[in-house]
Amino acid sequence: MFLNLNPLVWLSPSRVQTASLGQCQKVYVSASNAQGGRSQRRIQSAGFGVRPACAADVDSMMRMKAQLAAAENAAFTLRWTQADWLREGFGANAWLRSYVAECDDANVGMVIYSEHAYTGWREPALYIQDLFVELKYRRRGIGGALLARVAADAVARGSPMIELTMHAGNPACEFYRRAGFELVEDCVHYIAAGKGLAMLVSGAQEKSGHGDVTLR
Numbered sequence: 635m636f637l638n639l640n641p642l643v644w645l646s647p648s649r650v651q652t653a654s655l656g657q658c659q660k661v662y663v664s665a666s667n668a669q670g671g672r673s674q675r676r677i678q679s680a681g682f683g684v685r686p687a688c689a690a691d692v693d694s695m696m697r698m699k700a701q702l703a704a705a706e707n708a709a710f711t712l713r714w715t716q717a718d719w720l721r722e723g724f725g726a727n728a729w730l731r732s733y734v735a736e737c738d739d740a741n742v743g744m745v746i747y748s749e750h751a752y753t754g755w756r757e758p759a760l761y762i763q764d765l766f767v768e769l770k771y772r773r774r775g776i777g778g779a780l781l782a783r784v785a786a787d788a789v790a791r792g793s794p795m796i797e798l799t800m801h802a803g804n805p806a807c808e809f810y811r812r813a814g815f816e817l818v819e820d821c822v823h824y825i826a827a828g829k830g831l832a833m834l835v836s837g838a839q840e841k842s843g844h845g846d847v848t849l850r
Contacts, residue, residue: 682737682771684779687744689724691734692716694741702766706801730763733783735776743767745780747787750797760788762798781813799823 687695696719703709714722723730723746735743745765749758762784767776781796788796798815800806811817826834 680774682735682742682774682776682779684733684735684776684783687723687732687734689720691732691741691744692719692723695719695723695732695734695744695746698741698744698766698768699764701768702764731787733780735767735771735780737771737774737776742771743776743780745784747784747796752794755794757792757794760784760793760796762796765798777809778813 693716696714696716700709700712703712722728723732730746730748732744732746734741743766746763747760748763750761751758762781765777765780767780784796787793796815798810800810807817
């Protein structure tokens with residue numbers, strides 16, 4: 635399961651219970667739900683566990699991130715050092731939250747998410763940065779279990795939705811659809827980077843030089 639770019643898909647926390655009646659019922663885990671024992675037993679019977687990540691997991695998370703980047707032909711995104719992972723994921727001002735899946739005494743999957751604030755919404759959405767399960771451990775419910783932990787966090791904090799982006803045609807699209815995500819077909823994802831970003835800056839500066847725009 636890979637998190638890629640475009641199109642936007644989302645899962646509203648209000649649909650979590652509906653989704654749990656289908657595929658997610660087998661893997662739904664909520665640390666704050668007193669009735670979650672049955673789902674936890676199902677996960678244990680499948681031979682894996684899901685828990686919050688900690689600083690000691692950074693090396694395995696970096697390994698899985700490298701596998702994900704290689705699969706997406708995006709090795710250029712691997713710029714963080716171990717210190718960066720520790721600071722941004724587990725430091726005093728960490729902005730990422732993550733869970734890892736354990737099987738055969740090793741971390742074999744992970745999900746990493748962050749907050750995504752929207753103007754007008756009281757609580758932020760949760761944006762899935764990375765979701766990955768090692769190849770030999772797929773089709774065991776691990777990806778769904780990782781997503782379920784994020785969904786439980788979203789429900790607990792009143793987040794309006796979970797969102798992620800991926801490449802069109804990614805085979806994981808069907809997995810996300812079964813999990814309860816919906817494709818937002820009327821949204822287009824634009825970015826400004828590299829030359830486009832420089833063009834925006836130079837264009838604004840040029841207009842500022844003619845008195846049309848004031849930059850502060």
